[in-house]
């Protein structure tokens with residue numbers, strides 16, 4: 001972790017170098033130059049969804065009247081404003097809120113990732129830091145995105161603040177991805193360790209975030225509307241930075257201000273599906289048995305306004321704009337990439353092949369079978385917003401470099417005990433896929449990165465690959481398939497070319513899922 005914190009984000013570095021100089025596209029000199037540009041584009045993508053600007057778009061204060069506007073709703077402030085927050089992007093959100101609210105803010109408590117203040121300080125990101133004598137108390141915890149004692153202390157302090165509020169008060173709740181791990185308050189007799197083990201097992205067996213958070217909600221005092229209930233009768237305004245496909249407020253950070261609609265049967269189905277029902281600790285069974293008679297009912301959330309203030313869609317739109325400014329034909333494919341990482345990798349591998357063939361002169365196009373297989377793979381992935389046809393049409397007319405952009409969160413079913421994350425695993429798998437095709441007249445680069453800057457429990461945000469990856473790795477004595485069989489993508493990328501293919505931004509201070517960038521570069 002320490003290396004992450006000191007190996008620093010450089011989101012504000014030199015402007016991107018355009019590909020167009022006076023009209024014609026100038027070819028980048030080498031794969032490394034292309035990789036550098038890909039990494040810079042990833043950093044701009046993240047730069048578009050930094051917490052401060054997004055908070056300012058959603059919230060404004062009239063200093064004269066003390067009227068706080070949240071989208072189209074207004075709230076009268078009179079020394080009655082409190083703040084709580086939890087999530088990877090919440091430090092920057094709280095800093096922006098503190099700046100905006102000034103003396104109106106009475107007190108606050110936030111739960112943020114371990115080391116984030118030091119990382120932001122080291123990166124010179126003053127705008128992400130609270131003031132020296134802030135009224136907001138900061139707890140750092142949940143190292144490696146796992147709930148721990150520090151996060152539990154934070155959760156209890158947040159609950160205490162919420163429970164002390166009256167009908168005259170307004171509670172501003174800042175929520176972002178990672179919030180589930182940063183707000184653990186298991187319902188007794190479930191212990192923190194039991195909850196941690198269960199969520200780790202579910203994640204390792206490939207449970208998606210909806211399933212994982214359904215279980216988390218059932219076992220938590222504050223998730224699934226519990227925080228809103230604790231704050232009642234105060235008014236509650238939640239500002240939410242989404243890290244879940246489709247921005248479902250009940251799923252993001254396990255919806256602490258949204259009433260849970262799940263029942264015990266839903267939980268048991270999920271636990272069955274992942275073979276965990278038989279081995280449940282007694283405490284979990286006790287809490288689930290009680291849950292149906294004591295839900296955080298919908299009637300408890302009428303005093304809440306939930307507002308999404310930013311998401312992956314926004315990040316991809318900015319990346320598209322930047323890529324176009326650089327001379328690429330840029331198309332956003334989807335902001336909802338989900339599914340097993342192996343299928344997603346096959347999809348990108350074949351997409352590179354088919355799109356690459358569309359880019360080259362007639363006669364070298366993709367075969368009908370390849371196009372059909374690509375459509376099938378896309379259908380299997382069931383991506384609701386996929387713009388595949390549009391992307392391929394855009395590629396045909398491009399006659400120059402192309403950048404296909406996507407976002408989301410594939411799922412990895414852990415089979416080995418290696419070190420990795422879903423972005424590095426996806427990149428490694430795509431690299432292997434790209435290497436299967438005979439070299440064509442197009443250079444290809446694929447990059448996958450977590451916008452929070454930390455991919456799984458590793459020190460990298462992600463990685464980038466080109467079709468030569470497997471053969472170059474073999475020349476270094478590294479067998480891609482065997483690293484993949486152990487889910488050891490991070491170890492692979494650390495060894496391969498001395499770590500040159502790792503994407504290392506450090507913690508970014510934001511979190512809107514992952515970004516996937518596929519670059520195609522015609523050679524003639």
Ligand SMILES: Nc1ncnc2c1ncn2[C@@H]1O[C@H](COP(=O)(O)OP(=O)(O)OP(=O)(O)O)[C@@H](O)[C@H]1O
Nearest residue numbers: 145177178412418419420421422425454455456487
């Ligand atoms: N060795 C590994 N190889 C591949 N993926 C892994 C490995 N270890 C963990 N993962 C995956 O990393 C994911 C957790 O990563 P991370 O902590 O970045 O989660 P996250 O979803 O970004 O967190 P949040 O959404 O709460 O911010 C899990 O989906 C898990 O399957």
Ligand SMILES: O=C(O)[C@H](O)CO
Nearest residue numbers: 177178179180252253
């Ligand atoms: O914290 C969580 O639950 C995930 O990041 C999804 O929001």
